[in-house]
Amino acid sequence: MTSTIEITTTWQRACAATDLEPGWGEVALLDARRVALVRVAADEVYAVDHRDPHTGAPVMARGIVGSRGDRPTIASPLHKEVYDLGTGECFTDPTLSLRTYRTRVVGGMIEVELDG
Template identity: 85%
Template sequence: MTSTIERTTDWIAACAVADLEPGWAEVALMGDRMVAIVRVGSEEVYAVDHHDPHTGAPVMARGIVGSRGDRPTIASPLHKEVYDLGTGECFTDPALGLRTYRTRVVGGMIQVEFDA
């Protein structure tokens, strides 16, 4: 007997791409989660947990957006740990990691994927 496990997800609209300035982040309350939505390029958008992995404070949308080579990053505004926006990897402390969410742009709207 073979069983199949299906992973179900929901795409939830956060805001219009035009609502965000490139190189800037805003926080969105999506269900019971606070998510930092980060616009890097014209339609290059990332979503990460709004809570700082080191302190637990809800501050990541106020982080410093930048890059390491071709990898977009965000640095915590509190202790300046630098995280890869795509993977959540912390460049400055390998013990830390920032939760990331998949994003897409549909009809000019940013959508974030969550487990259903």
């Protein structure tokens, strides 16, 4: 007998895209999770865990937004580890990674996909 594990996801509305200033992060509380939202362009929004993977401190929304080539990044404000906003890969320490969430903009509102 085999069992299957069903993973469900839901889209949670966070805020209006215009509520976020490009190049800066903000924190949203979604389904009891602190998620850092970063708007890079009009319809380009990233969502990552607000906890710094290195220290566990809730600070990633205050990170330094930038890029490595064409890959948008965020650097921890504490120890400056640099993470890819799309994949969560850490450029400066391969043992670390930042949890990422898919986003979409629907009717001007940012939605974040959370697993249940």
